[in-house]
Amino acid sequence: xxxxxxxxxxxxxxxxxxxxxxxxxxxxxxxxxxxxxxxxxxxxxxxxxxxxxxxxxxxxxxxxxxxxxxxxxxxxxxxxxxxxxxxxxxxxxxxxxxxxxxxxxxxxxxxxxxxxxxxxxxxxxxxxxxxxxxxxxxxxxxxxxxxxxxxxxxxxxxxxxxxxxxxxxxxxxxxxxxxxxxxxxxxxxxxxxxxx
Amino acid sequence: xxxxxxxxxxxxxxxxxxxxxxxxxxxxxxxxxxxxxxxxxxxxxxxxxxxxxxxxxxxxxxxxxxxxxxxxxxxxxxxxxxxxxxxxxxxxxxxxxxxxxxxxxxxxxxxxxxxxxxxxxxxxxxxxxxxxxxxxxxxxxxxxxxxxxxxxxxxxxxxxxxxxxxxxxxxxxxxxxxxxxxxxxxxxxxxxxxxxxxxxxxxxxxxxxxxxxxxxxxxxxxxxxxxxxxxxxxxxxxxxxxxxxxxxxxxxxxxxxxxxxxxxxxxxxxxxxxxxxxxxxxxxxxxxxxxxxxxxxxxxxxxxxxxxxxxxxxxxxxxxxxxxxxxxxxxxxxxxxxxxxxxxxxxxxxxxxxxxxxxxxxxxxxxxxxxxxxxxxxxxxxxxxxxxxxxxxxxxxxxxxxxxxxxxxxxxxxxxxxxxxxxxxxxxxxxxxxxxxxxxxxxxxxxxxxxxxxxxxxxxxxxxxxxxxxxxx
Ligand code: SF4
Numbered sequence: 001x002x003x004x005x006x007x008x009x010x011x012x013x014x015x016x017x018x019x020x021x022x023x024x025x026x027x028x029x030x031x032x033x034x035x036x037x038x039x040x041x042x043x044x045x046x047x048x049x050x051x052x053x054x055x056x057x058x059x060x061x062x063x064x065x066x067x068x069x070x071x072x073x074x075x076x077x078x079x080x081x082x083x084x085x086x087x088x089x090x091x092x093x094x095x096x097x098x099x100x101x102x103x104x105x106x107x108x109x110x111x112x113x114x115x116x117x118x119x120x121x122x123x124x125x126x127x128x129x130x131x132x133x134x135x136x137x138x139x140x141x142x143x144x145x146x147x148x149x150x151x152x153x154x155x156x157x158x159x160x161x162x163x164x165x166x167x168x169x170x171x172x173x174x175x176x177x178x179x180x181x182x183x184x185x186x187x188x189x190x191x192x193x194x195x196x
Numbered sequence: 197x198x199x200x201x202x203x204x205x206x207x208x209x210x211x212x213x214x215x216x217x218x219x220x221x222x223x224x225x226x227x228x229x230x231x232x233x234x235x236x237x238x239x240x241x242x243x244x245x246x247x248x249x250x251x252x253x254x255x256x257x258x259x260x261x262x263x264x265x266x267x268x269x270x271x272x273x274x275x276x277x278x279x280x281x282x283x284x285x286x287x288x289x290x291x292x293x294x295x296x297x298x299x300x301x302x303x304x305x306x307x308x309x310x311x312x313x314x315x316x317x318x319x320x321x322x323x324x325x326x327x328x329x330x331x332x333x334x335x336x337x338x339x340x341x342x343x344x345x346x347x348x349x350x351x352x353x354x355x356x357x358x359x360x361x362x363x364x365x366x367x368x369x370x371x372x373x374x375x376x377x378x379x380x381x382x383x384x385x386x387x388x389x390x391x392x393x394x395x396x397x398x399x400x401x402x403x404x405x406x407x408x409x410x411x412x413x414x415x416x417x418x419x420x421x422x423x424x425x426x427x428x429x430x431x432x433x434x435x436x437x438x439x440x441x442x443x444x445x446x447x448x449x450x451x452x453x454x455x456x457x458x459x460x461x462x463x464x465x466x467x468x469x470x471x472x473x474x475x476x477x478x479x480x481x482x483x484x485x486x487x488x489x490x491x492x493x494x495x496x497x498x499x500x501x502x503x504x505x506x507x508x509x510x511x512x513x514x515x516x517x518x519x520x521x522x523x524x525x526x527x528x529x530x531x532x533x534x535x536x537x538x539x540x541x542x543x544x545x546x547x548x549x550x551x552x553x554x555x556x557x558x559x560x561x562x563x564x565x566x567x568x569x570x571x572x573x574x575x576x577x578x579x580x581x582x583x584x585x586x587x588x589x590x591x592x593x594x595x596x597x598x599x600x601x602x603x604x605x606x607x608x609x610x611x612x613x614x615x616x617x618x619x620x621x622x623x624x625x626x627x628x629x630x631x632x633x634x635x636x637x638x639x640x641x642x643x644x645x646x647x648x649x650x651x652x653x654x655x656x657x658x659x660x661x662x663x664x665x666x667x668x669x
Binding site: 016017018020022023026027028030031032033034035036042045048070071074075076077078079080082097099100101104108109118127155158159160162163166168170171172174175176178179181182185186188189190192193194195196 | 210211212213214216217218219220222223226233234236237240241245247250251261262270274276277279280283317318319325326327329340341342343344345346348349352353356357358363391392395396407421422425427448452456458459491511512514515518537609610627629630631632634636637
């Protein structure tokens, strides 16, 4: 599992609040048994209704950092949402805040989801719009985002940051290590032991 | 000794396997529910790594999201749906997991089936690859939704890596007015605390109103916790909980049941329990509530008007403007009289027998307004069977409703039941997001099943209280 310390690339701004997972990946695309191919359907309905949608805009096509508003990824637990963003090319997300399940799903995929203040998000958004080729660097070690002469602090849950930095974001390996403790815990849970 | 731990902390501590190097808790999961949408990739991950399911008897599967509710003949007409169906059948067979498939009388929406079978019990940790898993909190369980990678983790290890949330107690005291249902209570709470208000919290619902509620009403409330941002919501177990579980197929039987009940009741938060936050509401302030926007927090009492832009914080106004435009509603207008094209009674929020009874009582002797497509979709095969025994299907059909087979149906766009174009749907489900009901421009108004029934008959949004017979004098 690889250590994720920084992600850099061009940035796609989508600074709206309460973007839910139904919008990120409409439910009809969940009729699938693998995550392959979900990338091309990211924001499909929003893109159809709005030809100016950033995910439709050629100048943002090769972006790897997504810039978003508050409560990004609210709604369903579908991992299809971060999967579709990741397969579209997103490697890190900066937002004012995230919905909880979505945040966990991102971390489990090795996609850092970091928060910045609304002023910083807006300012970075302005700069990216002015210069879509601007290289944005999300630095998990320094907890900073830099882009040209712009720089701001970012935040991320300590446990998620540690997991990404140490390459343990695929928690399956961690969980599997504790088989013995799992069994010991099960032995003291009343409903697994006839309520004795 | 006074007990400071609330239920959440008691149950959490009991299931704590240890602290991971990331600082998160490794939490043992007592019941893992799975369905066809979020599990195929998880089983694929197990195969890739050569892993098996650690506790297959703590894992139960059902099918709900993609199930057609009219023609259920196999293979399904939708080949993608058929493929998902065969996949879960194959996975459950191969990994030794019990599956309630559509030929099984126990099949239905995962959050309806768990409680119905008595699988859902107080004191359990329950997860499912579905955000409305919070429903099971109605029993005093810690229950929440997870993503597919986590589904794989739970299958392989029966555990999950998780940070511990804070606990907020939400008290609603006093008496609810007639015509005000559990759905209105939960919409009201979300409106007051906001769709982001619960992030980082588990909600404990307490006070007179929840104490008096039936288990089905409690499930409606806990179901919607996630719409308020809280991944998990619960109600302390009491005699109502114990009575509901007695005799259910998967509940403890005989003398085990009494031992179980004693343990369940001991888990409830006591009078000295501590919380990170407490908020209190007055039940009499709650009216039949309807959403007007594109998040479940954008709702009003039926006698209120769509709020004006300047009543919102500066920061929220862009979203509010987007909601007006998408919904085709104007600030200051009433929702009463807004024409509906479709009405939907069903979903894991309000697809239980008490919901159907409530709606049937209102529609009896009336007709669905011309031009309205009205659906009633029981949440499970057992709900359907019970409804048929009580003659509810006949009442609905005589009134002009379509009576369907069990499934998620028009709650989300994964099966043939979908809105078309900009249709407006009065819906008893839980999400009014853009495009949620299958048309990218379709519009959803969330409300109680009784209010949906009233909308179906009037052809527009109406105050259900005007249809109810005056009670006593
Ligand atoms: S009824 Fe709706 S919310 Fe509930 S599980 Fe099905 S799709 Fe999800």
